[in-house]
Amino acid sequence: MPPFATPPVPPMHVGFDDRSGGMSPSGPVLVRRMSDLRGLYADQAAWTAALESDDVVYEVASSPVPELEGELPQSITTILPGRVGGEFHMTKGHMHTRPRGEIYLGLSGLGGLLLFDGERPQWIEMRPGSIGYIPPHWAHRSVNVGDEPYRFLAVYPGDSGHDYGWVAEHGMGHRVFHGSGGPELRPFTFPAG
Numbered sequence: 001m002p003p004f005a006t007p008p009v010p011p012m013h014v015g016f017d018d019r020s021g022g023m024s025p026s027g028p029v030l031v032r033r034m035s036d037l038r039g040l041y042a043d044q045a046a047w048t049a050a051l052e053s054d055d056v057v058y059e060v061a062s063s064p065v066p067e068l069e070g071e072l073p074q075s076i077t078t079i080l081p082g083r084v085g086g087e088f089h090m091t092k093g094h095m096h097t098r099p100r101g102e103i104y105l106g107l108s109g110l111g112g113l114l115l116f117d118g119e120r121p122q123w124i125e126m127r128p129g130s131i132g133y134i135p136p137h138w139a140h141r142s143v144n145v146g147d148e149p150y151r152f153l154a155v156y157p158g159d160s161g162h163d164y165g166w167v168a169e170h171g172m173g174h175r176v177f178h179g180s181g182g183p184e185l186r187p188f189t190f191p192a193g
């Protein structure tokens with residue numbers, strides 16, 4: 001896995017492959033499989049059953065721009081389509097460690113951006129060309145609500161940080177399930193057991 005670049009980072013062109021979601025030049029690539037997502041889905045029995053194939057749920061391909069103060073790292077996330085107990089495939093979700101915003105740009109597929117500030121859940125539909133803005137102090141999780149891979153570009157301040165503990169403690173306000181008329185947002189429940 002190529003690492004982030006060492007500062008000072010020169011001006012650079014970053015290309016991406018719209019079939020694989022890979023970046024060129026490439027930085028770190030994060031792959032999260034079902035087994036990496038313990039405690040994420042509401043239906044623990046369905047999650048346990050899904051461990052048998054242990055499929056990749058999402059990948060995050062980063063450019064070489066480092067996660068350091070003053071830099072603006074970029075990544076392309078691809079969430080593969082699928083559901084666990086009726087709940088759509090999604091990212092773990094995190095709050096930034098520091099009060100920093102972030103911008104997403106939808107590239108392909110259908111998705112959504114679930115946001116939660118501890119009191120107010122928000123849902124932003126994402127399709128190719130959509131820009132989703134995440135203000136500071138809002139936890140965020142991305143969800144694939146379609147039948148194809150959902151892919152988006154993220155750009156964020158390099159010193160944002162990832163606080164997963166906040167989401168473990170507070171939840172995300174809503175969960176997103178497949179419904180007969182499209183994605184159905186239901187009140188968040190912590191997984192039992």
Ligand SMILES: O=P(O)(O)OC[C@H]1O[C@](O)(CO)[C@@H](O)[C@@H]1O
Binds near residue numbers: 091093094154156162
């Ligand atoms: O860290 P998580 O919640 O697994 O999700 C990864 C997401 O975080 C980012 O790295 C930055 O917010 C995104 O590019 C990516 O979608």
